[in-house]
Amino acid sequence: MDRSVLSIIKCFGTELYNALKDAQDDISEIRIRKEKSVVVYKQNIPYAVTKQGLTALELDNAKNEYITVSEALIKDAFAQLCSYSVYRFQNDINNGFITVNGGHRIGICGTYVGENGIMRSVRDITSLNIRIAREYKGCSRKLADIAGCEGGILICGVPSTGKTTMLRDISRLFSTEKMLKVSVVDERGELSAYSHTSNGFDLGLCDIYCGYPKQKAVICAVRTMSPDFIVCDELTGEDIESVCFTVNYGVKMIASVHCDSLENGLKNVSLFRLLKTGAFNKVVFLNRSIIGKIDAVYNIGDIQKLYE
Amino acid sequence: MNNMKIIGAVLIILTSWLTGIMLSKRLSQREELLIELKQLLSEIKRRITYEMPTMCDLISNCGTQYLKPFTDNMYNSLSGGYTINESVISAVADTPLLCVLQDCEKQLITDVLSSLGAADSTSVREITDSAIIQLDHYIGLAQENRQKNSKVYFVTSLYIGFAAVILMI
Structure with a gap:
C-alpha cells in the first residue's frame, strides 16, 4: 500500500x-x-x-x-x-x-x-x-481519443467511479502529449495532491490553482494564464457563472459532475443548465460498477435534440 | 600565610559578588525572555493569519528569529511524532534557557501553544491576543522586580562577602 x-x-x-x-x-x-x-x-x-x-x-x-x-x-x-x-x-x-x-x-x-x-x-x-486517491497513467487515453480536444468534456458518474482519476490523467495527457495549455482548478487539493512536503500526482505541464474557490481560480486563469483548457472537479449549479465565463472567453473546459445516467441527468436542473452553457462538446458517462470504464459518450448536439 | 589569607579573602568576596551579579542578571534575563516570547507569539499570530502553515513549519520558521533552543526542541518533538501537548511540555522542561521563568509563565506558554493547534483561525487570534496581554503584565512585573532587586542583590552580595571575610578573620 x-x-x-x-x-x-x-x-x-x-x-x-x-x-x-x-x-x-x-x-x-x-x-x-x-x-x-x-x-x-x-x-x-x-x-x-x-x-x-x-x-x-x-x-x-x-x-x-x-x-x-x-x-x-x-x-x-x-x-x-x-x-x-x-x-x-x-x-x-x-x-x-x-x-x-x-x-x-x-x-x-x-x-x-x-x-x-x-x-x-x-x-x-x-x-x-x-x-484513497490513486494515479493511473493512461486511464484517460481512450477518453481523449474518443472525445478529442476540439471542445469541452463533461465526465459524469456516481461517486467512486474514477472521475477525479480521469481528470488527473487527462490534464497530464493534454498538457504533455498534445502540448496544450491547461489550468487545473484544484479546489480541494485532490487533483494535484501538492503539498510543501511532496510534489503530489503528475499533472504534466499544468498550471495548478490549489485551494482556490472555483470562480476565483477560473477568473485568474482566464485573465493571466491564457489556457486552452480549464480542468475542474465536481461542478455544481453554483458554478454555472464560472462555466459561462470560460465560454465567453473562448476557453474550453473539462469537468466532472455527479450524475448516474443521461435520463436522470436531464431531469437535474443544474446539470441541464450546465449543458446549455455550450461549454461542453462531449458528455461521458462512467460505469458504476467498474471503476474508470466508459459506459457512453454523447455529443452535445444529440443531447440537445433529446431535451428539445 | 598572610598572602594566603588575602587571596582567600579576595576569593570569598569575588565569589559572593559574582553570585550577586548572577542573581541580578537572572532578573534581566527573565525580562528579556518574556519580551522575546511576546515577539514569538506576535509572529505566530501573523503567520497563521496570512500563511496558515502547519504547526511544525510555524515553529521551525519562527524559531530562526526567536528562542531558537526552545523552538528547536519543540520542532524535534513534533517531527518525532509526539502530540503538540507532549512537544510543548517537553520543550519547556528541556530548554535550560526557560529555567529563569516562573511556573505561571511557563504554564501560559504551554497552554497557548497547545491550544493553538486545535483552534480555528478566529480563535487563534483571540488566544494569542489574550496571551500577549498576559505576557505584557508579566513583563511589567519582571521590570519592576529587576529595578527593585537588581541593585539589592549586587550590593548585598558584596556586604555578605566582606562579612564572611571579617567573620573568618
Whole structure:
C-alpha cells in the first residue's frame, strides 16, 4: 500500500496499521466509526478488518474479532491528520472533509458547532471516511481519443467511479502529449495532491490553482494564464457563472459532475443548465460498477435534440 | 600565610559578588525572555493569519528569529511524532534557557501553544491576543522586580562577602 495511506492508517493505532500494512493496493475506502468495526471497501464490496487482515463483513461480529476504534483514538488521529493545525483546514472541515498528504480526502461526520448561524467547526467526530486517491497513467487515453480536444468534456458518474482519476490523467495527457495549455482548478487539493512536503500526482505541464474557490481560480486563469483548457472537479449549479465565463472567453473546459445516467441527468436542473452553457462538446458517462470504464459518450448536439 | 589569607579573602568576596551579579542578571534575563516570547507569539499570530502553515513549519520558521533552543526542541518533538501537548511540555522542561521563568509563565506558554493547534483561525487570534496581554503584565512585573532587586542583590552580595571575610578573620 502507498506510504501516504499507511501514514494515515498509523494515526489510528498500531493494531489497525499491522492489520492493513500488507493489504493489497486496491482498497478504495476505509470507513472508521466510533466503537464500530473498521470497514474497508474494495470494488465497492465491504470487508471488516481483523488482526489477521480482511474478512467478509458480518453485522453481528459474533467472534469479536473485528478491529474497532475508540472515540479518543479518532479524536487524536484527527488532530494528527490535521498536523495539529486545525486552523489550516478550517474551511475544509466546515465543508465536511479534509484533504491530507497524498491527495486522499477524509470525510468527517460529527456534531455541528455554529455561532449566529455561521458554522465554526465540527466537534465529537464519530465517523471518518478515508477515500484513497490513486494515479493511473493512461486511464484517460481512450477518453481523449474518443472525445478529442476540439471542445469541452463533461465526465459524469456516481461517486467512486474514477472521475477525479480521469481528470488527473487527462490534464497530464493534454498538457504533455498534445502540448496544450491547461489550468487545473484544484479546489480541494485532490487533483494535484501538492503539498510543501511532496510534489503530489503528475499533472504534466499544468498550471495548478490549489485551494482556490472555483470562480476565483477560473477568473485568474482566464485573465493571466491564457489556457486552452480549464480542468475542474465536481461542478455544481453554483458554478454555472464560472462555466459561462470560460465560454465567453473562448476557453474550453473539462469537468466532472455527479450524475448516474443521461435520463436522470436531464431531469437535474443544474446539470441541464450546465449543458446549455455550450461549454461542453462531449458528455461521458462512467460505469458504476467498474471503476474508470466508459459506459457512453454523447455529443452535445444529440443531447440537445433529446431535451428539445 | 598572610598572602594566603588575602587571596582567600579576595576569593570569598569575588565569589559572593559574582553570585550577586548572577542573581541580578537572572532578573534581566527573565525580562528579556518574556519580551522575546511576546515577539514569538506576535509572529505566530501573523503567520497563521496570512500563511496558515502547519504547526511544525510555524515553529521551525519562527524559531530562526526567536528562542531558537526552545523552538528547536519543540520542532524535534513534533517531527518525532509526539502530540503538540507532549512537544510543548517537553520543550519547556528541556530548554535550560526557560529555567529563569516562573511556573505561571511557563504554564501560559504551554497552554497557548497547545491550544493553538486545535483552534480555528478566529480563535487563534483571540488566544494569542489574550496571551500577549498576559505576557505584557508579566513583563511589567519582571521590570519592576529587576529595578527593585537588581541593585539589592549586587550590593548585598558584596556586604555578605566582606562579612564572611571579617567573620573568618
